[in-house]
Amino acid sequence: MVHNHEQAQKESRKLKLANRQLQLSIIKVVKSWRDTGTRIASMETRTEELETEVRAATVQTATQGQQISDIQWKLEDAENRQRRNNLRILGIAEDLEGQDTRACIVLLFKKAFPDLTGWDWEKEIQRAHRFPLMRKKQTSTTTGRDQSYPGAIIVYFVNFLLRQVVFERTRPNSKLTVEGVSFFTRPDFAHATVERKWRLRQMIVQFQELGAEAYLLSPARLKV
Known part of the structure; x- marks a missing residue:
């Protein structure tokens, strides 16, 4: 009877130990999931930040390109006025x-x-x-x-x-x-204007081949 009681206590301790180890394993897994989730959230946040930066850079590049185009147009217009x-x-x-x-x-x-x-x-x-x-x-x-x-x-x-x-x-x-x-x-005309007139004349030929009416307006504008 005493032997059976001791055996039961040993089994009980083993079960408690196994249960404790299982709990620790579950805690580790949960913690790992949480860490992974945190890293994923951090990566998603960083990705969103990078996307925002890319969009801002794209807008800035387009704006700068338009500004350069405006400056070139003004310089060309000023040169034509001088001529x-x-x-x-x-x-x-x-x-x-x-x-x-x-x-x-x-x-x-x-x-x-x-x-x-x-x-x-x-x-x-x-x-x-x-x-x-x-x-x-x-x-x-x-x-x-x-x-x-x-x-x-x-x-x-x-x-x-x-x-x-x-x-x-x-x-x-x-x-x-x-x-x-x-x-x-x-x-x-300025050299840039002459070049644009030449390109527009090529476009006019293409439009006319398609049966559309196209005209070159002074100094170098296309009317379709």
Whole structure:
């Protein structure tokens, strides 16, 4: 009887010990779950913070890009305003003006516009110079050789009104010939404007191929 009682006590102690170990294991598991949950929550919080930072950086980048675009547009507009009184004369051979380009243009305009007697060309044409960097090459259809187009002559008019009169009479579709010299004029736009006009002309061709009407507005805007 005593032996059975001692045996029962031993079994009871074993059960208590096993129960205690089980409780400790459960506590460890629960603590591990809590730690994991805390880490996951921390990671989620950090992820949200990073997403917020990325969105803010994206907005800032877009804003800075727009600001840069606005600055470039303003610089281009300012440059076009500075060139407002200029005209580019094309078609005049490079050996025609000799050493004095301005004197050549003054004489040419006097002969081309004899009716504009109210203007003093010597005073109205402040400066004129050749711009050879725009020279183009094209293969001749008769000789098969590369031939160079003469560089444009950039003329600065003191009076914008006179500049407009000359431009209206010498547009590309109104080429003027004086004593065997044929020439026409174009506005002297900024390089960025010229490039955009070229791209827009390509777009106009594409629109027209699709049957849509498209126009190029001055200085370089597209209307569809």
